[in-house]
Amino acid sequence: MGKRIVILTDGSDRHFYFCNRIIEETGNVVGVITDGKEINRPKLEQVRKTASRHVVQTLRQRYYQRRYRTHGVALKNEKRRNESLFFSGSADSFLSGYFDFLLASVTSEFRSINAPYFIETIRRAKPDVIAVMGTCILGRGILDSAPVVLNMHTGLSPYYRGGRTNFWPFVDNNPGYFGVTVHKMSRGIDTGDIVFSERVVPVPGDTYGSINCKSIVAGTRLMIEALKQVETGTCRALPQWTSGKVFYDRDWTFKAAKLYFENRDRLVQQQIAGEARGDYTQILTVRNGMVDND
Numbered sequence: 561m562g563k564r565i566v567i568l569t570d571g572s573d574r575h576f577y578f579c580n581r582i583i584e585e586t587g588n589v590v591g592v593i594t595d596g597k598e599i600n601r602p603k604l605e606q607v608r609k610t611a612s613r614h615v616v617q618t619l620r621q622r623y624y625q626r627r628y629r630t631h632g633v634a635l636k637n638e639k640r641r642n643e644s645l646f647f648s649g650s651a652d653s654f655l656s657g658y659f660d661f662l663l664a665s666v667t668s669e670f671r672s673i674n675a676p677y678f679i680e681t682i683r684r685a686k687p688d689v690i691a692v693m694g695t696c697i698l699g700r701g702i703l704d705s706a707p708v709v710l711n712m713h714t715g716l717s718p719y720y721r722g723g724r725t726n727f728w729p730f731v732d733n734n735p736g737y738f739g740v741t742v743h744k745m746s747r748g749i750d751t752g753d754i755v756f757s758e759r760v761v762p763v764p765g766d767t768y769g770s771i772n773c774k775s776i777v778a779g780t781r782l783m784i785e786a787l788k789q790v791e792t793g794t795c796r797a798l799p800q801w802t803s804g805k806v807f808y809d810r811d812w813t814f815k816a817a818k819l820y821f822e823n824r825d826r827l828v829q830q831q832i833a834g835e836a837r838g839d840y841t842q843i844l845t846v847r848n849g850m851v852d853n854d
Contacts, residue, residue: 562588563688563791566706568673570597570694571665573647574773576654578693578712578780583658585784588791591663591685596673596695598666617810624813631821632814635768642769646777674699682706689790691783698745708790709745712779714772716757717741718800719843721750722807726760726772730820735831736840738762738771740779742786744797749806753797754846755789756782761835762828768820789848796849 565586569575571594583589625632664681666673679701682690689708692698703709715725716739729737739759746752760774789795834840845852 562586563787564686565589565787566663566682566685566687566690567592568596568682568690568692568695568698568702569594571595571651572643572694573650574643574776575694576650577647577776578783579661580650580654580658581780582691582784582787583661586787586791588787589661590687591682592658592661593664593666593673593678593681594662595666596692599672599696600666600668600670621810621813624815628814628818631817635817635820638767639769639772642767642773646773672696674701676701678702679705689787691787692745693779693783697749700747703745703747708795710755710783710786710790711743711745711750711752712776712783713741713743713750714775714779715739715741715750716759716843716845717743717750717754718802718804720805720807722805722811723809724812725750725807726775727768727816727820728805728807730768730823730827731816733823733827735827735834736843738775738831739845740775740782741846742779742782743800751800753799753849755786755795755797755849756847757845758782759840759843759845762831764828764832766828767824786848794848798846798849798851801844 565582565588567579567582567589569578575594579592663685664678670677673695682702682705687706689710690706692709692711715721716737719737720728726738729735739757741750741754741757743750743754744752758778760771760778762771786795
C-alpha cells in the first residue's frame with residue numbers, strides 16, 4: 561500500500577467533488593473528516609467576539625448589509641448556480657460510493673476540527689499525508705499529525721490569501737490574479753511553501769462563481785498530482801516570495817458585492833485582452849516547487 565491519505569474538508573458538493581476525485585485517482589485514502597469549517601463558539605464567546613470589533617466597523621457592515629442587500633443576495637445566488645453546474649451530485653456520489661471512508665463530521669458537540677477528538681481520530685488513521693480543502697485554520701495538533709499536510713487554496717498565493725480570494729481581484733480592478741494554489745500548511749493564512757499554483761484565465765461570460773469553480777477543478781487536479789509526487793518522494797515546495805494581500809471574513813460586505821457587479825464584465829474583457837497581449841508575465845506561478853515560466 562502507498563502513502564496513507566486523510567482528507568479534511570467541509571460539507572458542500574464542491575468539497576465532496578474534491579474527496580471523490582482524490583479517492584478515485586490515488587487509491588490511498590484511508591479516511592475523510594467533513595464539516596471542518598465550522599467553529600461552534602458558545603453564545604457568550606460569540607457575543608464577546610462581535611463586541612470586540614470596532615464599533616464604527618460593525619455599524620458600517622450592518623448599514624451595507626441593508627443598503628446593498630440585493631447585490632449580496634445576487635452574488636450568493638450566482639455562486640450557488642455555478643457550483644450546481646460544476647459539482648451537483650458530488651455529495652450523493654460520496655455517500656453512495658465512499659461512505660466507508662467517513663471517519664467523522666464536525667457537529668455542535670465539538671468546538672471545531674481542532675478538538676482533541678478529531679486530532680485523535682486523525683492520528684488513529686496514521687496518515688502519511690493530509691489533504692485539506694475548506695476548513696477553518698488548523699492548529700498545531702493537526703499539523704503535527706502527519707509528515708506532510710497540503711492545502712488547496714482557491715486563490716493565487718502569495719498575491720491573494722485568505723477568504724474569497726478569486727472575488728477580490730474584481731473589487732480591486734486587478735485582472736490576471738484569478739487562480740488556485742496547493743501549498744504546504746503552516747500556522748499562517750495560506751502562507752506555506754507552494755507546491756503548485758495555476759492561473760485561471762477567464763472566457764467571455766465568466767463570473768466569480770464560474771472562475772472559482774474552475775479553480776476548484778484545477779486545484780483538485782493539482783492536489784492529486786502533488787499527492788502522487790509525495791508518493792514517489794519527488795514533491796518539492798517553494799517559499800512564498802512576497803506577502804501579497806490577505807482578506808478576512810470581516811472584509812466581506814454587501815458593498816463589495818455591489819462593486820463586483822459594477823466591475824465584473826469589464827474586468828473579464830480587460831483580462832482577455834491582456835492575455836492576448838501577454839500583459840501578465842509578472843504574475844509568477846509554481847510547478848512542483850519551481851517557478852513555471854510556460
